[in-house]
Amino acid sequence: MSNKLIGACIFAQSGGPTAVINASAYGVFVAAFDAPEITRVLGAAHGITGVINDVLYDIDKEDRDELRLLLNTPSSELGSCRYKLADPDEDDTDYKKILETFRKYNVRYFFYNGGNDSMDTCSKVSRYLEKVGYECRVIGIPKTIDNDLYGTDHCPGYGSAARYIATSVAEVCKDTYVYDVGTITVIEIMGRHAGWLAGSASLAAISCAPPDLIYLPEVPFDIDRFIDDINRVYAAKKKCLIAVSEGIRYPDGSFVSEAKISTTDGFGHYQLGGLASTLAGLIKMRTGAKVRGIELSLLQRCGAHLASQTDIDEAFQAGQFAVQSAVAGETGKMVAFERLPGPEYKIRMILQPLDIVANVEKKVPREWINAEGNNVTSEFIDYALPLVQGENKRVLEQGLPRFAQLKKIRAVP
């Protein structure tokens, strides 16, 4: 474990961007610059495809002050990909190219920052390199706004998206009380397979009020029960604020967002907009009330201006810890967070074997959702609230965000 391994490192970003994935990049860069074992710091363009195609950037040649701005720059600065590597036993073409790149630059450290699929990539690369006897330490760094990665208390990216959602829902909540007329508002929130993001809408209670109803993918969706729930709330207060996860499904497993719900608009047309507008049309038809559908869309994953400082710090530390662990001899692992017991929120960094993390989705526990399946419990709030803490220290230029502007100089071996 303690043998010194000298060589270059490659860092790459994969999967959907977040508000803080670049903070992990900065953590990796800072720690790699500091490690005497790491001779060169490279960044791959567009995830593993940049490694396969030898499109690498010389991070050493970037201005350090500019790199620091990565802490508050949303999106994946090096570019990302959604590329699934084949099983190396069936087709090793990509792996040979990866190995070629690694040899060309004497890469001995590989850091891959992503979600479930990316940990699968990471795991496959790690096993392949081991099999062919090429010494290289591979560490995964978690990232996903969806928070559905197994083996970690939570994921970098989630806290900031949750803060964006809670703040936006609180502001919309204020807005819905402006007019003295009945209104129903449906807010569509990301999260294809788990309800962590939709559940975070409940944090709007701190500022205004929680949504009256929250629907997560963990509970099978029933349209009639949904309308009954709304009618009950609306009858009592002439307002109804609803958060729905984009991932809600019917009992047969099909996504509500993909179903064609007839809104019988007189022409027998179907709603072709997003889930929020589909449901808004349906509610309007079934209740006759004034309904507005709002889709938080991309904004919730790129809203760096609302990133929680806790999330930024943890994302940064996860990057640092990945490098420090690899230098210390670790490989084939993913950085994970363990929440420590006690009244105050505290985590420590641990490592989890890549193969137990890859391709498993962590759901919201059923007991954190109320019995009716239309809201979350206080356990959920206790879990999520510490993650949205801390105003970030973003840099402004003329009143608007100053993002990192990297030179992205192509590396030559």
Place this chain on the structure above:
Amino acid sequence: MSNKLIGACIFAQSGGPTAVINASAYGVFVAAFDAPEITRVLGAAHGITGVINDVLYDIDKEDRDELRLLLNTPSSELGSCRYKLADPDEDDTDYKKILETFRKYNVRYFFYNGGNDSMDTCSKVSRYLEKVGYECRVIGIPKTIDNDLYGTDHCPGYGSAARYIATSVAEVCKDTYVYDVGTITVIEIMGRHAGWLAGSASLAAISCAPPDLIYLPEVPFDIDRFIDDINRVYAAKKKCLIAVSEGIRYPDGSFVSEAKISTTDGFGHYQLGGLASTLAGLIKMRTGAKVRGIELSLLQRCGAHLASQTDIDEAFQAGQFAVQSAVAGETGKMVAFERLPGPEYKIRMILQPLDIVANVEKKVPREWINAEGNNVTSEFIDYALPLVQGENKRVLEQGLPRFAQLKKIRAVP
């Protein structure tokens, strides 16, 4: 002009909410508390309807620290209305009730905070009171994210909405470059009659890049030219970021958002979502590219977390100036901003006659839009950029916004 008028004041909010309309409320309250002539400070619930129905709150009984939080509380805290007063010569029912309320509480000052329609209300009330010989000073305070009020350089509310839009478009801009695949993104921005808000998307240039194309209601919309524009940009860079105003219209004056555009999805269905999803469907059909539609929706008018401090300060000062002007003897006027010449941004408060302001819409000058009608010029940016300056000093509680929580104690005469 300098006769002392002693009595109560009523402040009311009308029309769509903004991120800073409550800052104007706070300006009115602070100045009214300070004015010896004003014996009592009342707030009407839901605009003029609260005056008509005698639903008033005793602002004097509110906690001062809580009132101060109005500076960063979005939405209309007293409630708003969209209520059009009849012509008093045809039907004076409402006016009689207003007069009754005014007499009951000895109201001698009336401050009405709103947009075009609200200035019409304000103007009618002012003329009626004059006609019946009830001495009361009436001052309008401008407010509208749409920025389409005549007689003022700009409106409180616009700068903050513009800052929300520019920041969000900049973050989406970063996000669109993540994957190495072609994408077209259409962002729908509010502004039914004028393109001030859609134009503010151009400020994203400070952080990332301006939208490739911006369409305002001031230029008649041509679908074929729109598709040609997109094809040209997309062919050159495999990306295209488009901002459209919800108010774009065909040459015959009909709103594009209301037209049914066949997307021939195989079933002959029409898009029933918002404009963004309608246009996204159309672009997809005509270009074959991957397209995403994003509607900024309510978030742009209630996004207090991104309010510009310049806007908050000006909204507050507009409220103060309204009270000070009324106490000094002015009536039948609206507070307006005059931008002073010189290299540095500076405004001064002036008063405009209500009747020249009411019901007129201020458009973006044609010469601030490029010849092709698909973007704004540098004159637009020079105009809008000073208005988005200054990070606001919002108060947080557990990482989330701490909004004002008023007691709203019903007033008795």
